[in-house]
Amino acid sequence: xxxxxxxxxxxxxxxxxxxxxxxxxxxxxxxxxxxxxxxxxxxxxxxxxxxxxxxxxxxxxxxxxxxxxxxxxxxxxxxxxxxxxxxxxxxxxxxxxxxxxxxxxxxxxxxxxxxxxxxxxxxxxxxxxxxxxxxxxxxxxxxxxxxxxxxxxxxxxxxxxxxxxxxxxxxxxxx
Amino acid sequence: xxxxxxxxxxxxxxxxxxxxxxxxxxxxxxxxxxxxxxxxxxxxxxxxxxxxxxxxxxxxxxxxxxxxxxxxxxxxxxxxxxxxxxxxxxxxxxxxxxxxxxxxxxxxxxxxxxxxxxxxxxxxxxxxxxxxxxxxxxxxxxxxxxxxxxxxxxxxxxxxxxxxxxxxxxxxxxxxxxxxxxxxxxxxxxxxxxxxxxxxxxxxxxxxxxxxxxxxxxxxx
Numbered sequence: 001x002x003x004x005x006x007x008x009x010x011x012x013x014x015x016x017x018x019x020x021x022x023x024x025x026x027x028x029x030x031x032x033x034x035x036x037x038x039x040x041x042x043x044x045x046x047x048x049x050x051x052x053x054x055x056x057x058x059x060x061x062x063x064x065x066x067x068x069x070x071x072x073x074x075x076x077x078x079x080x081x082x083x084x085x086x087x088x089x090x091x092x093x094x095x096x097x098x099x100x101x102x103x104x105x106x107x108x109x110x111x112x113x114x115x116x117x118x119x120x121x122x123x124x125x126x127x128x129x130x131x132x133x134x135x136x137x138x139x140x141x142x143x144x145x146x147x148x149x150x151x152x153x154x155x156x157x158x159x160x161x162x163x164x165x166x167x168x169x170x171x172x173x174x175x
Numbered sequence: 176x177x178x179x180x181x182x183x184x185x186x187x188x189x190x191x192x193x194x195x196x197x198x199x200x201x202x203x204x205x206x207x208x209x210x211x212x213x214x215x216x217x218x219x220x221x222x223x224x225x226x227x228x229x230x231x232x233x234x235x236x237x238x239x240x241x242x243x244x245x246x247x248x249x250x251x252x253x254x255x256x257x258x259x260x261x262x263x264x265x266x267x268x269x270x271x272x273x274x275x276x277x278x279x280x281x282x283x284x285x286x287x288x289x290x291x292x293x294x295x296x297x298x299x300x301x302x303x304x305x306x307x308x309x310x311x312x313x314x315x316x317x318x319x320x321x322x323x324x325x326x327x328x329x330x331x332x333x334x335x336x337x338x339x340x341x342x343x344x345x346x347x348x349x350x351x352x353x354x355x356x357x358x359x360x361x362x363x364x365x366x367x368x369x370x371x372x373x374x375x376x377x378x379x380x381x382x383x384x385x386x387x388x389x390x391x392x393x394x395x396x
Contacts, residue, residue, distance in 0.1 A: 002359075005366075007386045007390040008385050009384070009386060011362070011365020011368065012365060013361045013365050013368060014361040014362060014365050017361060085354070086358060087354075087358045091387060093387060095389030095391075125368070126373075128383050130369065141387055143390065144362060146355065149351070151362065152355075152359055152362070156363075157366055157367065161366070164380070
């Protein structure tokens with residue numbers, strides 16, 4: 001019997017994988033957009049550019065693109081494509097839908113979690129509500145949401161959790 | 176004695192009188208009944224008589240039309256055992272002698288078909304018996320399936336059978352199952368890693384909040 005974890009706070013592995021998928025997807029889309037933009041510039045305007053060459057314009061455009069990607073996706077759907085694939089959803093810390101401005105704040109504060117070797121992400125591993133720094137700043141939380149299907153633990157871990165829960169309850173009663 | 180002799184005339188009359196008296200005296204029906212006709216017939220060699228007879232000459236002199244006029248054909252046919260007759264017929268030999276093509280050339284098929292009552296014919300056909308006699312394997316072995324399939328509108332049939340929808344549903348179901356399996360693995364790893372960290376920190380999992388409080392009351396996501 002598998003344990004239902006729908007709506008539970010999401011853990012580090014799922015969130016990390018979803019984040020990587022989002023970075024890969026957003027990065028690919030940005031590069032594809034740059035190449036397309038470069039092609040248009042060369043063929044229509046006759047301007048020679050080099051998309052591989054770093055520039056503050058392209059860097060700013062990239063930062064803006066990533067910001068929009070997280071803001072729009074979470075503000076509109078409550079999830080990014082990576083989170084949708086891994087079965088996650090971003091809500092307010094109380095469990096309501098996240099408002100647009102909180103989604104924007106979350107997207108803006110996301111880089112802060114990367115600072116000092118990603119110490120901002122430590123809350124996902126050690127926090128009581130598994131919230132990263134940007135979640136705390138935006139007042140958000142990430143939960144399991146598999147849509148119409150039930151989010152489940154694998155059978156062996158469900159059995160282990162059930163045994164552990166029984167042991168903890170017995171221990172509590174003894175105390 | 177010569178003809179016209181008076182003596183001869185008297186003797187003749189006498190003989191006739193005696194003969195008449197003998198005939199009157201004899202019991203002819205009784206005599207005939209005492210004759211063993213069967214024994215007489217047995218002594219007659221019919222075959223020898225037939226051999227000595229010129230049947231052709233006899234038949235030529237016979238008025239066959241008159242003979243046939245007197246024959247009751249219906250009665251004759253009714254006495255013929257057709258099944259026994261047919262049992263002795265070697266149909267294969269008969270058919271070998273028949274020039275089927277020539278026969279078919281003479282048949283006007285359209286006219287023949289117009290006279291056939293197909294419904295009545297089909298009503299008389301025992302379809303199950305016919306089917307049971309068909310060697311399906313041999314029949315199929317003779318069929319050029321590629322040629323048959325080329326004439327079959329496979330795409331249209333597939334559309335009408337709803338196969339694309341079935342394939343789509345199956346594919347979606349398989350993809351969803353695969354994704355769910357992947358998710359279960361990551362959720363399991365989440366649980367194990369988070370549980371270990373919380374144990375290290377001296378916390379008990381069942382004492383920690385599992386979800387946002389609104390979701391605990393069945394609201395929200």
